Amino acid sequence: MTLAELRRKLAELDHLPGDTIVILSKDAGGNGFSPLYEVDPSMYHAETEWSGERYMTEATRQAQADPNAYTKAPSHAMPALCLWPIH
Incomplete structure (x- = not known):
């Protein structure tokens, strides 16, 4: 999913109260x-179609003490x- 797709989906939910909790599934099986x-x-x-590695942005990495x-x-x-x- 791209950020644009997420924005469209969230726009469809703008009728929900601002204090609605957002939860994440542990895996695709729920x-x-x-x-x-x-x-x-x-x-x-x-690394594959369904998994990979996350890295800091270069700006965030450079802002670290080391x-x-x-x-x-x-x-x-x-x-x-x-x-x-x-x-």
């Missing part, structure tokens, strides 16, 4: 759920939003 904790601009490198302690995103990684659950 084997657990957790509330959304954080939205993090990131970089994503797909940027070299964090792996630089591969050149073919793409910008992404990482949605983090509470658990």
Whole structure:
């Protein structure tokens, strides 16, 4: 899903109250759920059609006390939003 697709889906829900909780599924089978904790601009490198690795953006990596302690995103990684659950 792209950000544009997510925006369209969220626009369809603008009738819901602002305090409606957002939860994330643990997996595609719905084997657990957790509330959304954080939205993090990131970089994503797909390893397969359904999984891959998340990296900090270069700006975020450079802002760390020791940027070299964090792996630089591969050149073919793409910008992404990482949605983090509470658990």
